[in-house]
Amino acid sequence: MNQRKNILKEVLIITLVSLIMGLIVNSVNPKGIPLVRDDSERFKIDSASVQGNENKSVEKVKTKEGFVKPQNIPVETAKKLFDENVIFIDGREDFT
Amino acid sequence: MKILSNKYFLILLRLILGGVFIYASLDKLYNQEEFSRAIYNYKLFPEILINIFAIVVPYMEIICGILIITGIYLRGSSLIITLMLFFFIIALTQAYIRGLDISCGCFSLETVSNKSDILQRIIEDILLIIASIIVFIQSIKSKTINNKEKVNE
Numbered sequence: 001m002n003q004r005k006n007i008l009k010e011v012l013i014i015t016l017v018s019l020i021m022g023l024i025v026n027s028v029n030p031k032g033i034p035l036v037r038d039d040s041e042r043f044k045i046d047s048a049s050v051q052g053n054e055n056k057s058v059e060k061v062k063t064k065e066g067f068v069k070p071q072n073i074p075v076e077t078a079k080k081l082f083d084e085n086v087i088f089i090d091g092r093e094d095f096t
Numbered sequence: 097m098k099i100l101s102n103k104y105f106l107i108l109l110r111l112i113l114g115g116v117f118i119y120a121s122l123d124k125l126y127n128q129e130e131f132s133r134a135i136y137n138y139k140l141f142p143e144i145l146i147n148i149f150a151i152v153v154p155y156m157e158i159i160c161g162i163l164i165i166t167g168i169y170l171r172g173s174s175l176i177i178t179l180m181l182f183f184f185i186i187a188l189t190q191a192y193i194r195g196l197d198i199s200c201g202c203f204s205l206e207t208v209s210n211k212s213d214i215l216q217r218i219i220e221d222i223l224l225i226i227a228s229i230i231v232f233i234q235s236i237k238s239k240t241i242n243n244k245e246k247v248n249e
Contacts, residue, residue, distance in 0.1 A: 003236065003239070003240070006171070007171045007172055007175060007236075009172075010169040010171055010172025010173070010175075011172045011175055011176055013169070013172070014156070014159055014160060014163065014169060014172050014173060014176055015156070015176070017155075017159060018152050018155040018156040018159050019152050019155075021155045021159075022151040022152040022154070022155040023151065025155075026128070026151045029128075031126075031128065031129070032128070033128050033129055033132055033147050033150060033151065034147060035147055035148060035151070036143075036144055036147060037132060037136065037143050037144075037146045037147045
């Protein structure tokens with residue numbers, strides 16, 4: 001019983017030290033991340049930039065590698081582009 | 097099975113486990129954003145906990161790695177390592193079954209793992225969990241023997 005208590009104590013101390021160290025370093029680190037993940041920007045669909053303007057919809061924002069930055073589009077726009085025989089490429093790795 | 101309680105064999109296991117966990121924590125400590133994305137891609141955890149995991153897990157790995165090598169809090173660190181490996185195996189197995197083509201987030205966060213990579217990681221983690229269970233059990237046994245010797249004295 002005493003052994004179990006001691007093991008639990010060790011686990012708690014290690015967990016607490018990791019938690020405190022992680023939070024302190026994250027708060028002073030310029031590359032630190034927010035405590036709660038916010039994906040609202042990632043999945044935000046900018047309908048205004050694409051509606052009725054599908055072919056010009058891709059803003060030419062380029063990444064540092066020179067590729068056009070991917071952009072979210074509404075599913076209706078995707079369907080319309082698909083009906084117009086625009087080629088859709090599955091960018092995921094081959095996963096057979 | 098005498099080898100399992102051999103002092104040098106246990107030191108070797110502790111060095112391997114500690115080394116692997118310290119090495120695995122380094123990339124995660126420098127790329128927390130990437131690690132957070134890797135955890136997110138497993139689609140296993142509630143969104144509210146993902147960044148907390150991304151912040152805490154690398155520190156837990158490096159602290160447990162150092163402790164298991166030095167032998168300080170050996171029982172606690174080996175138990176935490178066993179539990180972490182157990183969760184890693186579950187996460188990797190469900191990703192393998194669901195066919196998720198994701199970055200494993202095990203050592204390097206940049207590469208996307210394919211199915212055989214994930215299977216290889218599962219096998220590695222199973223071997224590591226066996227090692228950590230041996231270290232945990234032996235650390236309990238040696239502590240019990242030490243306590244008995246103290247009582248006899």
